[in-house]
Each structure stands twice: as structure tokens, then as C-alpha cells.
Amino acid sequence: MTNVKKMQSRAVLGRVEKPSRYTGGEWNQIDKTESFTKLAKAERLHVAFCFPDIYEIGMSNLALQILYQAINARAKMFCERVFMPAVDMREIMQAEDILLESIESGTPLSDFDVLAFSLHYELSYTAVLEMLALAAIPFYAAEREESHPLIIAGGPITCNLEPMADFFDLILLGEGETVLPELLELYSEFKQQAGSRAAFLRAASGLEGIYVPGFYKPFYSENSFAGLSILEPSAPSVVKRRLEPNLDDIIYPVKPLVPSLEVVHDRAVLELFRGCSRGCRFCQAGYIYRPVRERSVPTLLEYTEKLLAATGSDELGLLSLSTSDYSKRNELMTALIEKTADCHVNLSLPSLRLDSFDFSLMEQVSGTRKAGLTFAPEAGTQRLRNVVNKNITEEDLLEACNIAFNGGWSNIKLYFMLGLPTETEEDVRGIADLCWKVLQVWSDIPHENRPRKPKITASISFFIPKPWTPFQWVEQITPVQMKERVQLLTELLRDRRISLQWHDYESSRIEGVLARGDRRLAPVIEKAWQKGSFLDAWHEYFSAERWDQALQECGLNSHDYTRERDTKTVLPWDHMDIRVSKRFLLKELELALEEKTTSSCMDLCSYCGLQKDQCGICLQWQRKPLSNSADKTIFTDPSAVENYITEPDDKKSFSExxxxxxxxxxxxxxxxxxxxxxxxxxxxxxxxxxxxxxxxxxxxxxxxxxxxxxxxxxxxxPVGCGIETRYEPFxxxxxxxxxxxxxxxxxxxxxxxxxxxxxxxxxxxxxRKSIMSLVEAADYEFIGSGVGSAYKKVFTGDPVIFLRTRKGKSREIDLAAQILQTKNVSEDKVRVISVAGSQDNMRPDNFLQSLQDRGTLTQESVSNIQVIRHAVFLSEECF
Ligand code: SF4
Ligand code: SF4
The missing domain is CATH 3.30.70.580 (Pseudouridine synthase I, catalytic domain, N-terminal subdomain)
Incomplete structure (x- = not known):
């Protein structure tokens, strides 16, 4: 591939739907390009944080913000961002041999020292390969040379990344804010001493949380994974997950990147705690992030001040696996409400449990916004909720809905899973029954207290057995079974006040294959990519046929991976130590089959394995048992957090x-x-x-x-995308x-x-009236090869008719009549005053299109033209 053009060139950006996905320049962006080049090459370490999904998804990710700050806090390291290009950009890159490059400095990926991929869902695997292909970097670690970047992966799904293991030089297991900079420091030392990659990998494998896949070779027996041989004597037989014991001691991105483009989660984020005490047996996050470790209230309030000052955001999201379980929630919420009162900052609480949230606080937080509430009963019957250890009752749900309806909410979304272990038809029917009961709660409320019609949404996902959960051994149901169960629900829930949504059957199946996969899936992923898979997490680009063909060509099928596993067999992720013991998971499976529940860590310790680490909630059980789960003090010593961020000059409190x-x-x-x-x-x-x-x-x-x-x-x-302005009024x-x-x-x-x-x-x-109604004219300049000559040829004094289509309707406009004055024109420049405003408005893209339509400019030269709006004239002014 020859790099003939840059992604960030005007000619490329002018042809994609959202060019600001690739241009950077966001508030709080760190660009060390200038200072970095002054360092000796051997001294500096250039790292690309790669997210295998598009900008809007990647920029919503807290891990990106944390690691971007943590790496860039080191003077000799420069961390940039790279996202998967959207489909329109990808097509241009493929057609015109353009290499994938970083956002901050536009550096091609192959010129970086390290590519660090952040992996959060299995269906992003083909996007990793696509990004490497767009960067012209070989996929397999064994095929890469010393001159290629070191390619590493981190993120929650590294707890079983065996299907992708052959593509990475090294994998981070667990939380990355300490281990990643440590690892990069080590790599930097090797780089300065011109040490070999093999020697570096040997040294790295000695760090806790680092897995070097190349040091292990799997073997199989009777079409099943049977174990790993260790090829490198110094490599550990078990790789232990990295755990941050005290969150108050680690870096927090209080000066995060503020996306200029609207992203999926467009808000400042306050992470209250990690881990979840509940132990729902299907939930991988509930096990791999154990134990619960909270940030103290003073630390969180300090971060809030800094975050709002550094972002100007109008929304603060309180993030955790189960936000309403924060032990000092009342104290925190009261302080946050006071801090954000009257300053137009909404607090959002994305993950609530219906049995542990105070609705009066919810009322204060939500103010007049009663858009909708979401609860997750997960299963339709108490029996099945016991199986999965979802310790909430039907009464909890109906009582929560009663309070919500009385409080003015009318939209309730209920999350359920189909295909949970031991599920029967009665359990499926139970989902419908529960929805009807919720509706009945609404009907029982006096008419005057329920101003709006109810909307109950049952959102159905399909259970996928995940590694490191008690259900890691059970069978996943087939798409046919999924469909049958959804059909039954569809018949049982025919009412316009209840809507049913469900996930895709086939992508759930393939996600299940990859989740419990082994290294035999690497060529399958490669083949699926070769057949055209590149953004499988997006429903519109997913194709089950491609995956099935790829599996078949590799002598495999999906049932090899979705089937039940014997609890005595070796699992592909057994050489990882996530810190929860296998014995505990097996015990939990037994309890599930007996329909017995396990207490939350808040109420009783089940000694899951984390007690050895002596941190977070586990410490409480060494000191004293907890009698009441509400408002316990977990951390009492809010230690000072290192301030990486300079205070704003104006120290006036945000809420003032x-x-x-x-x-x-x-x-x-x-x-x-x-x-x-x-x-x-x-x-x-x-x-x-x-x-x-x-x-x-x-x-x-x-x-x-x-x-x-x-x-x-x-x-x-309004100024269109791609137009520069010089003196624009608002x-x-x-x-x-x-x-x-x-x-x-x-x-x-x-x-x-x-x-x-x-x-x-x-x-x-x-x-008088709005400024918009005062607009009369605008001053535009077009600069680019031949644009002035083209203008002279087309705008000769006769009408220049252009067919403008808007919202499906077309009308002819005379562009010549819209140009009030030609200020100057030369071969490569033209500057005109044109009509502008709500009545009549000359659009610069129509102007350029008219030149192209008449054959005076090519599409390529049009996309290269610089457009400047020098001024907008208002009716009270003259020009
Ligand atoms: S409450 Fe259950 S489902 Fe939610 S994060 Fe905790 S363990 Fe997972
Ligand atoms: S050791 Fe006890 S308190 Fe700690 S995470 Fe495990 S079950 Fe919870």
C-alpha cells in the first residue's frame, strides 16, 4: 500500500459524513508533537490508544480517558487516539490507499512504538484486524518484525482473549492505570538500550497482570482444548489479574477530552466505585471487577468541581456497575445536588437497582425530567431469579413502579434475559405476567395522579455464558430456541402500551462462540474478516453466514463452543487468575441448580477468593460484620489525590x-x-x-x-461543515x-x-427580533486550483440554474441572481457577496456544485477548495 494521501487532508475530509471524527482539536486534547520531536528518538515512546469502534463509541469510554491522562502524564511518552474509521472513510481509504493514522498528529500507525487496543466486546475482534489492515501491519505477532510496533491489548474481555491471542504480543489482565505505564517504562528502557523484543517480552511477563501469549502453546484432545504448554521457562504458569486496591490513590481523568462531536455518552463522568457486591451469576463484570472498592465522598466532590470546571459539561454521570449501591449515597447525593443546584448541571444515574434506591432523591436528581426509568428484573419468575441470584422480588419491582408512576414517571423499561440456565416455558410466561402486573399498577393509580399514558418496554437479551462466572460451563440456547421464546412473548404481550424489543439471535450466538473460545478461532476471525466482516458490533454490518463459512473452513462449528462443558475439563482461560476461585464458581453453580441464593458482599462474605487481597469491601469482613447495608462507611480516610490538573485561574466555585x-x-x-x-x-x-x-x-x-x-x-x-469563518456574529x-x-x-x-x-x-x-431574521448577505471566498477561472466561465451574467433538493422536494434556483457582488476574482480565487438568511440563501456547496456540473472543475478539485466566510451582514449594517 502506498501512502499517497492523508486521512486529515481537506480532499478526504470533504467527502465524509462527519469529518470531525478524524480531526481532533477537542478541548483538553494533549498534543505533544512539538516538544516530542525535540527528544532523541530512542528516548521517546509514541503510543497509540486504539479503539476498535467508531469515534462516538470510543470517546464515551472511561478507560480511554484514564489511560490517555496516565500515559501523557509521563514527559517522554506521547499517547494519541486512533478509532475505527466509519464506513464512508474506510471506503475512501481502501480505494485510495490511505493509511490509518492517529488523530492528534496524523502519524501512520506503523510509525508508533506501541499500539494499545482497548477491547470491551467480542464482536469488535474483526475491527481490530480491519484497523491493522488499514495500517498495513501484519496480523499475527509471529509475522511481525522488530521494526513493527509492539501490539498489546487490555480491557475487560482479556479475561479470555484466547481467540485473539495470536494477534497480540502481549495482553494486560485487569486494571491498567498502573500496570500500563509501568510496562511502557520498561519498554522504553529496552528501546533506549536497543534490546530485542523477545528480551523485553521475557522481562514483561514477570510483571503482575502481563500475559505474553507467545510463551504458551495450546494442545487439544478430541476436538477440545486440553491445556497449554509453557514454551518460555521464565513465564508464569498462571497470570494474575492486576487489581488497584485503593481507588483514591490512582489517577482520575479530571481534565478529560471533551468531544466536539456529539458522542454516545456525552457527559462528564464520575466513577464512584469498581466492582459489584451482588453476585448475579450471569454477570461477568460482577466477578472480574471484584471486590467493591469505593472512592471517598470528599474525593468525589473534589473531582466533581474539577470535572465541571474542566469540561463545562451540563451533565454529570455517576458511573459504577450498580450506582445506587454506593455505601454513602445519601451523603454524596445531597452534596452533589447542592453543588449542582442552579447551575444547569443534570446528574444522571445510569445503573440503578430497584431495591436500593431512594425515590425521593431520584425526584430531586431528575427534576422535571421524567423521561423514563429502567429496571432489570432479568427473569420472569422468582424461581429463576433465585437461580441467577438476582435478589429482588416481584414486590420490589411492583412497589418501585408504584412509586415511580405516582411520582410522574410513565415510561418504564424492564430488562430481561431469555435462555438462562434451567429456564422453562413457565419462566418465559412469567416475563409477560410481570409486564401485565406493572401495567396493572399503573391502572390502579387514581386517574388524576397519572397524567400521561404508560409505556412499558420489555427489552430482551439472550443469555451468553461468559468465562469467570458460575455459568461458564452451561449450554447456550440456539437461535431457533431464542426465536421460539420471543414468539411466545410476542403472543402474550399484544398491547399497544407494552412494547417488546430483542437482540439479534445470530450475533448473540457468535458472541457466545467468541466469549468461550480458544486459539483455534484466530484463523476463523481472520477468515470472517477476509469475507467482509469488519464492524460486527453494528447490526447492519454483521453477517452470520460469513462466520459460519469461516468456522466450517476451519473444521469447526459454533456448537463446539456454545455447548455445555464438563466442570472437570480444562478451560481455555484456566491459566488466568482473575482472583475469584474456581471452587467458589463451582459452588455457586451448585447453588444455582438448587435454586438457592448467595448474599451480597454487603451483607455477608462468601469468601470468593478476593479475601486474600485484603482491600475494598473484603476488609470490612476482617474488622466487623455489617448489620445494615445502608449508609455504611467503607472508606474513612480520603487520602489526597495527586493533582495532575492545573486549577482554573478563576477559583470561583462552579455553583456560584x-x-x-x-x-x-x-x-x-x-x-x-x-x-x-x-x-x-x-x-x-x-x-x-x-x-x-x-x-x-x-x-x-x-x-x-x-x-x-x-x-x-x-x-x-448556521455555518456548514468545512467552511472557515472570520467574523461570524452570534x-x-x-x-x-x-x-x-x-x-x-x-x-x-x-x-x-x-x-x-x-x-x-x-x-x-x-x-427587536432575533439576530437570525436580520441576516441579509454573506461574504464568501473560494480558494483552489482554477476556481476563479471556472467562475468567470460560468457566471457570465446569464442565469445559472441549480436544482436544489431538500427533504425530497426539488426546486430550481438561479445562483447568478443570488450573487450580489463579485469582490475580486483571479485564476485560483474568487470572492463574492451573496444573499444569505432565512428568506434566500446562497449555499457555498451549491455554488461549487454548479461549477462542477458545468465541467469547469472536477470533483477532486472541488473537494480541495478552501471556503472562507469573511462576514455575515445584518440588515442594520451595509457593505
Ligand atoms: S447488580 Fe448484578 S447484573 Fe448488575 S453489575 Fe452487579 S452483579 Fe452485575
Ligand atoms: S471475599 Fe467476600 S467480601 Fe470480598 S469480594 Fe469475595 S465475597 Fe465479597
Whole structure:
């Protein structure tokens, strides 16, 4: 592959749907390109954090934020981001031999020292291969040379990464914020001493949490995995998971990257604790993150101040596996509500258990937003809930729904799993019964107390047995069985107030194959990729046929992996030590089959294996038994956290700003944009400005709408993606008059590179209508090979008719009539004043298209043209 073009070139970005996925330049981005190149090559370590999914998914990931900060905190290391390109970009890259490159510096992947893949779901495996292919890097570790980057993997699914083991030089097991920098320091030493990769891998395998797959060779017997031989004498026979015992002591990304583009989870994130005390037997996360380790309340409040100041976000997500189980939830929530009151920051609680949450707090947190509540009963009958150790009862659910309906919520989503071990038809029918009972709860509420119609959604996923759970030995049901059970539910739930959603049968099957897979699946994954699989986590790109053909060509079938396993057989992940003992998992399986439950770690320790590590909740059991699970103190010593982040200049508390006020002051501002922000869509620009203004502590006035209040800010004329601006007007309202000189300096300091506000002035508030209705004209300049000559050929004084299609309707417009004045024109430049505004508006893309349609420019040269909007003229002004 020859690198003829860069992903970040104008000619490429101009042809994709969301170019800002690739341009970077976000707030809090770390770009060490300049300082880094001053270091000797041997001294510096260049790391690419690779996420095998598109930007919007990867940027929602907390691991990215943590490791980006942890690695970049080291002076001689530079960590950049690389995401899987979206389909439109991928097509261009393949057609034009463009290599995959990093966001911050545009460096091709093959030029990095280390590629660190973060793996969170099995269906991302083919995306890893696709990214390596786009980077022209050999897939298999054994085929790579010393000159290739070291390729490593981390993330929750490394607890069994055997299907991908042959592709990686090294795998991190467990939490990465300490071990990854340690590992990179070690690699850096080897690099400086020109040590061999083999010698480095030998040294690395001595670190806790590091697995070097090449040091182990699997063997099989009767078509089953039978064990591993150790090829390297110094390699450990069992690789132990890395565990961070005290979360208050480790780095937290209080200055996270703030995506300019809207992403899946678009909010500042506060991680309260890791691990879950509940022990649901199907839940891998519940076992591999044990034990519960909480951050202290003072630490969390300190992070909150810093996060909101550093991001300007209007939402703070309280993240954990089961957020409402945080032991000091009342103390924390009261403090957070107080801190965020009146400053337009919503608290979001994504993972609640219905038996441990205080609805009065929920009421305060949600305010007037009653969009929906989600509960996870998981199974339809108490018997099956006992089997899976979901220790909630039907009464818990119905009582929670009763309070929710009475409190004004009308949308309730219920998560269930089909195919759980021992499931019978009665259990499936139980799901329908439960939905009807929830609906009955709503019907029993007096009419005047339920203003809206109810919407009950039963969301069905299919149980997939996962390694490191008590169900790791059980059989997974087939797609035919899945379909039959869904059909039964469909018949039982015919009511427009209840909707049923379910996952894809076939992708659940393939996920099951990969989850409990062994190294024989590496060629299967490669073949599936060769046949066209590259983004399997996306339903529209998944094909079961490709996977089945790949399995067949390798002499395998999915049942080899989805079948029941004997509890005495060796499992492909037995050489890992996740710290939960196999004996405990077996005991839990026995209890499940006896329909007996196990207590939560909060109520009783079951000695799962973690007691040896003496940290988190396990410590409580060494000191004293807990009598009451609510409001226990788990950590009492909030040790100071190293401050990696500089304090904002303005130390004014976040909550002191942005208050509502009766009187407001109106401002008109003019901004310039160039560089990466040029590729932002209008709505993303607005969000970016909102956050920057918030970070700069401007006293914004907010709209009064109850549902979704927003700062009172209006842009004169939305600017299209790809257009630079020089003096673009917008207006906003403030609750108090501020000194504009100082405020502008602060605001510009809080805007990402490429954006700046050049001027601001107070305007007469009572004067008139919205600024949008004042727009009359705009000043555009087009710069690019031959554009001026083309303009002269086409715009000769006669009409230039263009067929504009919008929302399926076409109409002819005369572009010549829309051009009011030609300011200057030369061979490669043209500058015009055109009509603009809501009545009539000349669009620069229509203008360029008209030149291309008449054969005066090629598509390629059009995509290379720089478009600048120098000014927007308002009716009160003249030009
Ligand atoms: S409550 Fe159950 S399902 Fe939820 S994270 Fe904990 S163990 Fe997993
Ligand atoms: S050792 Fe006890 S308290 Fe600790 S995680 Fe295991 S069961 Fe829970």
C-alpha cells in the first residue's frame, strides 16, 4: 500500500459524513508533537490508544480517558487516539490507499512504538484486524518484525482473549492505570538500550497482570482444548489479574477530552466505585471487577468541581456497575445536588437497582425530567431469579413502579434475559405476567395522579455464558430456541402500551462462540474478516453466514463452543487468575441448580477468593460484620489525590455561576474558526460554545422551558461543515454585566485551538427580533486550483440554474441572481457577496456544485477548495 494521501487532508475530509471524527482539536486534547520531536528518538515512546469502534463509541469510554491522562502524564511518552474509521472513510481509504493514522498528529500507525487496543466486546475482534489492515501491519505477532510496533491489548474481555491471542504480543489482565505505564517504562528502557523484543517480552511477563501469549502453546484432545504448554521457562504458569486496591490513590481523568462531536455518552463522568457486591451469576463484570472498592465522598466532590470546571459539561454521570449501591449515597447525593443546584448541571444515574434506591432523591436528581426509568428484573419468575441470584422480588419491582408512576414517571423499561440456565416455558410466561402486573399498577393509580399514558418496554437479551462466572460451563440456547421464546412473548404481550424489543439471535450466538473460545478461532476471525466482516458490533454490518463459512473452513462449528462443558475439563482461560476461585464458581453453580441464593458482599462474605487481597469491601469482613447495608462507611480516610490538573485561574466555585436572574444583558459576539473546528456541524458548534462559556464562568441566562433549558444563545447564520469563518456574529444573554475585555480573554482561553471570539459588545436588549431574521448577505471566498477561472466561465451574467433538493422536494434556483457582488476574482480565487438568511440563501456547496456540473472543475478539485466566510451582514449594517 502506498501512502499517497492523508486521512486529515481537506480532499478526504470533504467527502465524509462527519469529518470531525478524524480531526481532533477537542478541548483538553494533549498534543505533544512539538516538544516530542525535540527528544532523541530512542528516548521517546509514541503510543497509540486504539479503539476498535467508531469515534462516538470510543470517546464515551472511561478507560480511554484514564489511560490517555496516565500515559501523557509521563514527559517522554506521547499517547494519541486512533478509532475505527466509519464506513464512508474506510471506503475512501481502501480505494485510495490511505493509511490509518492517529488523530492528534496524523502519524501512520506503523510509525508508533506501541499500539494499545482497548477491547470491551467480542464482536469488535474483526475491527481490530480491519484497523491493522488499514495500517498495513501484519496480523499475527509471529509475522511481525522488530521494526513493527509492539501490539498489546487490555480491557475487560482479556479475561479470555484466547481467540485473539495470536494477534497480540502481549495482553494486560485487569486494571491498567498502573500496570500500563509501568510496562511502557520498561519498554522504553529496552528501546533506549536497543534490546530485542523477545528480551523485553521475557522481562514483561514477570510483571503482575502481563500475559505474553507467545510463551504458551495450546494442545487439544478430541476436538477440545486440553491445556497449554509453557514454551518460555521464565513465564508464569498462571497470570494474575492486576487489581488497584485503593481507588483514591490512582489517577482520575479530571481534565478529560471533551468531544466536539456529539458522542454516545456525552457527559462528564464520575466513577464512584469498581466492582459489584451482588453476585448475579450471569454477570461477568460482577466477578472480574471484584471486590467493591469505593472512592471517598470528599474525593468525589473534589473531582466533581474539577470535572465541571474542566469540561463545562451540563451533565454529570455517576458511573459504577450498580450506582445506587454506593455505601454513602445519601451523603454524596445531597452534596452533589447542592453543588449542582442552579447551575444547569443534570446528574444522571445510569445503573440503578430497584431495591436500593431512594425515590425521593431520584425526584430531586431528575427534576422535571421524567423521561423514563429502567429496571432489570432479568427473569420472569422468582424461581429463576433465585437461580441467577438476582435478589429482588416481584414486590420490589411492583412497589418501585408504584412509586415511580405516582411520582410522574410513565415510561418504564424492564430488562430481561431469555435462555438462562434451567429456564422453562413457565419462566418465559412469567416475563409477560410481570409486564401485565406493572401495567396493572399503573391502572390502579387514581386517574388524576397519572397524567400521561404508560409505556412499558420489555427489552430482551439472550443469555451468553461468559468465562469467570458460575455459568461458564452451561449450554447456550440456539437461535431457533431464542426465536421460539420471543414468539411466545410476542403472543402474550399484544398491547399497544407494552412494547417488546430483542437482540439479534445470530450475533448473540457468535458472541457466545467468541466469549468461550480458544486459539483455534484466530484463523476463523481472520477468515470472517477476509469475507467482509469488519464492524460486527453494528447490526447492519454483521453477517452470520460469513462466520459460519469461516468456522466450517476451519473444521469447526459454533456448537463446539456454545455447548455445555464438563466442570472437570480444562478451560481455555484456566491459566488466568482473575482472583475469584474456581471452587467458589463451582459452588455457586451448585447453588444455582438448587435454586438457592448467595448474599451480597454487603451483607455477608462468601469468601470468593478476593479475601486474600485484603482491600475494598473484603476488609470490612476482617474488622466487623455489617448489620445494615445502608449508609455504611467503607472508606474513612480520603487520602489526597495527586493533582495532575492545573486549577482554573478563576477559583470561583462552579455553583456560584450561571444562576438565573430576572434582568438579562444582551451581547453580540463575533468569532473566527479555522483548523479542526471547521469540520464541526452547526449543532456541535453550539454545544462547544455552551461548554466553553460554562468553563469560562460567564453568567449565562437560560431559557425557561421546563424540559430542556438551554443558554440563551443564537447564531446569526448556521455555518456548514468545512467552511472557515472570520467574523461570524452570534448573540447571547447574561444575568449580570461583566467586563468584556477580561471575559473575552477567559473565553478564548477556554476555546479549543482554531476557535476564537474576536469582538464582543453589549446591544440594546429591547430593540427587536432575533439576530437570525436580520441576516441579509454573506461574504464568501473560494480558494483552489482554477476556481476563479471556472467562475468567470460560468457566471457570465446569464442565469445559472441549480436544482436544489431538500427533504425530497426539488426546486430550481438561479445562483447568478443570488450573487450580489463579485469582490475580486483571479485564476485560483474568487470572492463574492451573496444573499444569505432565512428568506434566500446562497449555499457555498451549491455554488461549487454548479461549477462542477458545468465541467469547469472536477470533483477532486472541488473537494480541495478552501471556503472562507469573511462576514455575515445584518440588515442594520451595509457593505
Ligand atoms: S447488580 Fe448484578 S447484573 Fe448488575 S453489575 Fe452487579 S452483579 Fe452485575
Ligand atoms: S471475599 Fe467476600 S467480601 Fe470480598 S469480594 Fe469475595 S465475597 Fe465479597
Amino acid at each position: 455561576n450561571n444562576k438565573k436572574a430576572a434582568e438579562t444583558f444582551k451581547l453580540r459576539l463575533f468569532y473566527e474558526r479555522c483548523g479542526a473546528p471547521v469540520y464541526l456541524a452547526h449543532l456541535d458548534m453550539m454545544r462547544l460554545f455552551e461548554r466553553a462559556l460554562s468553563r469560562a464562568h460567564w453568567p449565562l441566562a437560560w431559557s425557561e422551558q421546563a424540559y430542556n433549558p438551554r443558554p440563551l444563545m443564537v447564531f446569526a447564520l 448573540e447571547l444573554e447574561l444575568t449580570e454585566k461583566i467586563d468584556l475585555n477580561t471575559a473575552l480573554t477567559t473565553l478564548n482561553f477556554n476555546l479549543p485551538p482554531g476557535l476564537s471570539v474576536r469582538h464582543a459588545e453589549y446591544i440594546d436588549f429591547n430593540r
